[in-house]
Amino acid sequence: MTGTVDIETPVLIVGAGPVGLAMAGDLGWRGQACTAVEQTDGSIYQPRQDLVGIRTMEFCRRWGIAADVEASPYPRDYPQDNIYIAGSLAEGWEIGRYPAPAMADQRPPPQSPQRRERCPQNMFDPILRKFAQSFDSVDIRYRHRLTGFENADDGVVATVEKLETGETLRIGARFMVACDGAGSGIRRELDIPMIGNPALTYTTNVIFRHDGFEALHDKRPGYRFIFLGTAGTWATIVAINGRDQWRFSIVRSGDEPGEPSEQAIHAAIRRAVGADFDYEILSVLPWTRRALVAERYRAGSVFLAGDSAHAMSPTGGFGMNTGVGDAVDLCWKVDAALNGWAGDGLLDSYVVERRPVAERAVNEAAGNLGRMLSPGDNAHFLEDTPEGARVRTEVGARFSAAMKREWETLGMHLGYRYEGSPICVADGTPPTPDDPAIYIQTARPGSRAPHVRLADGRSTLDLFGRSFVLLCLGAGAPDPAPVAAAAGRRGMPLEVIRLDEPDAKPAYERRLVLVRPDGHVAWRGDAVPANADAVIDTVRGAR
Numbered sequence: 001m002t003g004t005v006d007i008e009t010p011v012l013i014v015g016a017g018p019v020g021l022a023m024a025g026d027l028g029w030r031g032q033a034c035t036a037v038e039q040t041d042g043s044i045y046q047p048r049q050d051l052v053g054i055r056t057m058e059f060c061r062r063w064g065i066a067a068d069v070e071a072s073p074y075p076r077d078y079p080q081d082n083i084y085i086a087g088s089l090a091e092g093w094e095i096g097r098y099p100a101p102a103m104a105d106q107r108p109p110p111q112s113p114q115r116r117e118r119c120p121q122n123m124f125d126p127i128l129r130k131f132a133q134s135f136d137s138v139d140i141r142y143r144h145r146l147t148g149f150e151n152a153d154d155g156v157v158a159t160v161e162k163l164e165t166g167e168t169l170r171i172g173a174r175f176m177v178a179c180d181g182a183g184s185g186i187r188r189e190l191d192i193p194m195i196g197n198p199a200l201t202y203t204t205n206v207i208f209r210h211d212g213f214e215a216l217h218d219k220r221p222g223y224r225f226i227f228l229g230t231a232g233t234w235a236t237i238v239a240i241n242g243r244d245q246w247r248f249s250i251v252r253s254g255d256e257p258g259e260p261s262e263q264a265i266h267a268a269i270r271r272a273v274g275a276d277f278d279y280e281i282l283s284v285l286p287w288t289r290r291a292l293v294a295e296r297y298r299a300g301s302v303f304l305a306g307d308s309a310h311a312m313s314p315t316g317g318f319g320m321n322t323g324v325g326d327a328v329d330l331c332w333k334v335d336a337a338l339n340g341w342a343g344d345g346l347l348d349s350y351v352v353e354r355r356p357v358a359e360r361a362v363n364e365a366a367g368n369l370g371r372m373l374s375p376g377d378n379a380h381f382l383e384d385t386p387e388g389a390r391v392r393t394e395v396g397a398r399f400s401a402a403m404k405r406e407w408e409t410l411g412m413h414l415g416y417r418y419e420g421s422p423i424c425v426a427d428g429t430p431p432t433p434d435d436p437a438i439y440i441q442t443a444r445p446g447s448r449a450p451h452v453r454l455a456d457g458r459s460t461l462d463l464f465g466r467s468f469v470l471l472c473l474g475a476g477a478p479d480p481a482p483v484a485a486a487a488g489r490r491g492m493p494l495e496v497i498r499l500d501e502p503d504a505k506p507a508y509e510r511r512l513v514l515v516r517p518d519g520h521v522a523w524r525g526d527a528v529p530a531n532a533d534a535v536i537d538t539v540r541g542a543r
């Protein structure tokens, strides 16, 4: 690397969307320093994500910000139903409804201390930003744009433009993380191809404001309305803030690029609502729905995370949640590398573990889109005749059954596992079924460590995060000293926790369970391993 730098940082994060902010926050929480550069001022004009998944909420719990998400201004009493409309809201027919209680009435499932949350990006990003900025070691620079970088095996030198002054900064970093979104300039510069389908649909999102929307029609309120016409599904309306802002999406097929005119947007809103009304358009965002995963997540000292690594249809709410999972997986590994106890393979395990998780989410999201678009053409669909009614009943039943899969996703959010990971020690037990809806807790290596409620009210999940944890379960657990000593020899932080709680042993199934800083199981057994050094070397990526 050549030349002097203006700023030296262990980790440069490019992009402070939700994934860059989660990355900065988790590094700060681990006591690491980092610098994040973001070209905008952080304002969100088009909230995209609004579902904070249950695993992301578990991470928020770890970071101490779950209560902030739960207290976000999204109205807790707003019904979360998904409703399927033939024709328009005012003049058409409700052909199906998936009822879902308001957030205030939703409870965590038995497998978690948390529940998923409705918290749109313009409310969630500021919570992550405040969390990240609570650490003195985290430096977030808004209105700073990465314009170029040199990448070598021992570090990166980035050129960043300070947009307010036009000044150029050179930032030297041991690692750089590209959290620069789906259009990632860093990924393009590294020449990393995206694999998959680059255009599932062309969609235009319109955020409009109207107070009293519910009074425009006779359908009971809900979170999302999906509109079906004679040519199938064509639009959705989402209660983006549960009050006066609505996200209207016009969905066109992957063969219909281009942007609708302002006149066409107004006509489409009129068509969906079925009534004339006054509203204010706050923003318009044409975007392409994709199903893509980067071929590689790493090049030298640069890593891809979030939408820069994968682009998926929002159907299912997996995009940001997958990206936050990337950040959590990468952060503890980067922390280990900077602290000197990572083996050579630890950082490479990031792509081995996270790429299949992205593929799984991308495929499920594309499948959800296919189900949403499944009704197809039907000439009689909007006729006010017995034949029209028969068709609507038939389509409504079929559509309602198909769409359930998008709403019931516990298995997607909690059930991803790091099968075949080089840093997990497989124990030969068969995997639990990988079902998008059903999640069966297991402490099988590679899986998320199970949640068990402890006598003092905490969750087992509250024990994990900062270091490796060796759980010793039950009164008869063997002496863990050899494992602790092996970790000590390698400088790998390890906390030994004895748990003699009635529900913990059945959930974890073994007397010793080694849990990684991200809360996934690395190894388990009923006896101390014959070669504890080998186990420790495997889980820290040194074998």
Ligand SMILES: Cc1cc2nc3c(=O)[nH]c(=O)nc-3n(C[C@H](O)[C@H](O)[C@H](O)COP(=O)(O)OP(=O)(O)OC[C@H]3O[C@@H](n4cnc5c(N)ncnc54)[C@H](O)[C@@H]3O)c2cc1C
Pocket: 014, 015, 016, 017, 018, 019, 020, 037, 038, 039, 040, 048, 049, 050, 051, 052, 144, 145, 146, 147, 179, 180, 181, 182, 185, 205, 287, 305, 306, 307, 308, 314, 316, 317, 318, 319, 320, 321, 322, 323
């Ligand atoms: C309609 C819609 C609904 C969605 N709903 C959900 C949902 O409910 N749940 C969910 O999990 N996901 C959802 N998603 C997906 C989610 O919005 C994305 O996955 C998520 O925003 C990705 O976060 P990110 O931080 O990786 O990228 P982004 O949010 O795109 O952030 C990238 C950031 O990098 C900055 N940047 C880019 N280049 C540079 C540069 N050169 N220098 C400095 N900064 C730069 C950009 O300004 C931007 O702020 C939805 C998406 C859409 C379109």
